[in-house]
Amino acid sequence: MSGAPQGGAANAAGGLAYEEPLIFEQSRPGRRGAELPRCDVPEVDAAALLGENLREDLPALPELSEVEVVRHFTRLSTWNAAVDLGLYPLGSCTMKYNPKLNERVARLPGFAWAHPLSPAAEVQGLLELCFELEGFLAEISGMDCVTLQPAAGAQGELAGLMMIRAHFEQRGEPRSKVLVPDTAHGTNPASAALNGYQVQTVASGADGVLHPGALKAAMDETVAALMITNPNTLGLFEDHIAELCEIVHAQGGLVYGDGANLNALLGVARPGDMGLDVMHMNLHKTFSTPHGGGGPGAGPVAVKRVLAPYLPTPRVQRGPDGRFAWRDDAPHSIGRLHGGHGNVGMLLRAYAYILSLGAAGLRRCAEAAVLNANYLLARLRGAWHLPYDRPVMHECVLSDRALQASGVSTLDVAKRLIDHGYHPPTIYFPLTVPGALMIEPTESESLEGLDRFADTLLQIAEEARRDPALLHGAPHRTRHRRLDETRAARKPVLRWTPQEESA
Ligand SMILES: *Cc1c(COP(=O)(O)O)cnc(C)c1O
Numbered sequence: 001m002s003g004a005p006q007g008g009a010a011n012a013a014g015g016l017a018y019e020e021p022l023i024f025e026q027s028r029p030g031r032r033g034a035e036l037p038r039c040d041v042p043e044v045d046a047a048a049l050l051g052e053n054l055r056e057d058l059p060a061l062p063e064l065s066e067v068e069v070v071r072h073f074t075r076l077s078t079w080n081a082a083v084d085l086g087l088y089p090l091g092s093c094t095m096k097y098n099p100k101l102n103e104r105v106a107r108l109p110g111f112a113w114a115h116p117l118s119p120a121a122e123v124q125g126l127l128e129l130c131f132e133l134e135g136f137l138a139e140i141s142g143m144d145c146v147t148l149q150p151a152a153g154a155q156g157e158l159a160g161l162m163m164i165r166a167h168f169e170q171r172g173e174p175r176s177k178v179l180v181p182d183t184a185h186g187t188n189p190a191s192a193a194l195n196g197y198q199v200q201t202v203a204s205g206a207d208g209v210l211h212p213g214a215l216k217a218a219m220d221e222t223v224a225a226l227m228i229t230n231p232n233t234l235g236l237f238e239d240h241i242a243e244l245c246e247i248v249h250a251q252g253g254l255v256y257g258d259g260a261n262l263n264a265l266l267g268v269a270r271p272g273d274m275g276l277d278v279m280h281m282n283l284h285k286t287f288s289t290p291h292g293g294g295g296p297g298a299g300p301v302a303v304k305r306v307l308a309p310y311l312p313t314p315r316v317q318r319g320p321d322g323r324f325a326w327r328d329d330a331p332h333s334i335g336r337l338h339g340g341h342g343n344v345g346m347l348l349r350a351y352a353y354i355l356s357l358g359a360a361g362l363r364r365c366a367e368a369a370v371l372n373a374n375y376l377l378a379r380l381r382g383a384w385h386l387p388y389d390r391p392v393m394h395e396c397v398l399s400d401r402a403l404q405a406s407g408v409s410t411l412d413v414a415k416r417l418i419d420h421g422y423h424p425p426t427i428y429f430p431l432t433v434p435g436a437l438m439i440e441p442t443e444s445e446s447l448e449g450l451d452r453f454a455d456t457l458l459q460i461a462e463e464a465r466r467d468p469a470l471l472h473g474a475p476h477r478t479r480h481r482r483l484d485e486t487r488a489a490r491k492p493v494l495r496w497t498p499q500e501e502s503a
Contacts (some may be wrong), residue, residue, distance in 0.1 A: 004397060022496060023069075024060075024062050026064055026072065027062035030063060032064075034066070048059060080292075081292075083290070083444075084097075087423075087453050089423070089442075091440040092440065094261075094286060094394075094425065096365075096444045101352055102349035110126075111344070116344075120326055127316050127324035130341070130344075131316050140266065140270070141262070141272055142273045143303075144300070145303055145308045147301050147340065148341070149337045153281075158191050160279070161227040162334040163301075163307045163334055164309035166332060167307055176197065177222050178256075179219070179227070180202065181228060183229070184227065184233070185256070185260065187258075188227045192225075200218055202303075208388040210244060210495070212244060214374045217242055219248060220251060225254045227492065228258065228276075229260065230261065230274070231394065232386075234392075234432070236390070236392060242275055245275025252276065254277040256277070257271045261394065262282075263366060263369050263443075264394035265366055266363060266365050266366040277307060281300050281301075282298075282299055282347070283298040283300065283346050284296070284298060287353045287354060289346045289349045296345065297346060309330065312333060313330050313336060314328045314337075364443075369441075370392075372441040372442065372443060373395050374396075375447075378456060379451075380457055384402060385400070387399050394440060396438075396441070397436050399433050400460070410427050412472055412474060413471065414473050416460050416471050417457075419478070422453065
């Protein structure tokens with residue numbers, strides 16, 4: 001029978017693992033989940049109204065009862081790892097707990113049902129909220145102006161670099177290059193290349209950070225910007241950040257900050273004060289929006305005054321009468337980046353998060369996130385190889401070097417962690433560390449939770465020595481065993497075909 005437990009097989013959490021067919025396979029003609037009220041307006045002749053635009057080839061949508069739909073999606077949800085189920089230490093992604101209060105706020109009907117094309121007069125509250133959020137983010141980042149429009153960190157990078165390009169075009173300076181340290185996230189060189197810039201990689205030093213000497217050697221007047229992440233993706237604070245900014249500025253260049261790691265700095269230090277000219281923030285990471293599986297994000301960009309004329313439009317503004325309006329009159333703007341005004345649901349959640357924590361609470365987040373990462377590092381030192389063994393910020397990077405003698409790889413470790421109920425950390429990144437495991441515990445974890453995770457990693461290191469085959473075969477306790485990742489990437493089957501058709 002559909003939905004029967006799979007012979008009592010336990011999933012990672014120890015519960016039942018449900019077998020669940022596709023929703024299309026459960027469909028039965030005529031079954032329905034809701035009764036629509038009878039039509040109380042005159043019926044129109046659709047064919048006469050729509051003419052040739054009337055489609056007859058309707059898609060075969062599944063037909064199910066309400067309980068079937070609810071059980072289907074609830075069962076599917078039990079197959080997923082989630083922040084609400086346990087530690088999700090996916091480095092660089094800041095998978096912190098997302099307080100339910102944010103969800104409550106984002107669902108308030110006045111916000112949730114607002115239409116992107118609503119006249120400003122009808123959504124004054126929403127505009128005020130956007131205006132205030134821009135102010136909060138400017139304050140937190142130490143910048144002058146903010147746009148909330150970009151729908152992800154990567155789109156924020158694109159926006160920031162478009163503004164940088166517009167700035168140099170305006171000055172009549174042909175600049176062709178963007179410098180990117182070798183620890184950078186892949187989106188950084190991609191965003192620069194997408195903007196027509198030549199990307200030049202700058203090597204970080206033996207201590208994992210960028211050194212002024214290396215930057216000086218690469219810096220000249222053809223460089224539009226240095227794109228830097230601080231703390232960087234090794235979880236290390238860029239000690240020379242102020243001097244690096246001075247070197248770039250001395251040649252007329254600008255500094256782009258990838259703010260995905262802002263969680264480490266919240267309320268403690270401000271990128272704007274370090275000399276950065278433009279940065280994006282990942283609201284879905286730092287300011288707590290659920291974002292596993294590539295769900296919606298928000299990547300506001302904060303700029304210093306020099307780049308303000310180029311900000312995307314429309315911009316929310318407060319008039320002398322205290323009313324809010326969208327303004328389009330910015331002749332040098334890079335234009336619109338989003339069909340609406342950004343992913344407003346994420347903005348609401350970030351706003352609720354910032355207000356509910358307050359300035360002191362945000363600072364405590366950063367302090368706890370940094371403490372937690374360093375605690376893990378301290379517990380794992382010895383059993384695991386630490387490529388950069390120095391105090392870290394919000395995340396720490398281990399490597400599989402100590403396990404190599406037993407033939408166990410980082411991928412094996414990641415898969416084994418699933419057996420223990422953990423989402424694996426980020427692996428094989430940053431590229432400067434062979435076999436990297438990049439762990440970001442975030443501030444959400446209790447001491448007991450951190451200890452359980454450290455004990456698990458120590459146990460896995462022990463298993464690697466005693467029983468490498470156990471790790472090669474992991475995961476053992478999930479619905480699906482290890483997938484052939486190469487085939488999944490090279491020959492993905494992305495379309496479901498009904499059985500009659502495929503037969
Ligand atoms: C997540 C991340 C990005 C990209 O952000 P998205 O919102 O996923 O587009 C860029 N840089 C770093 C360091 C990141 O961790």
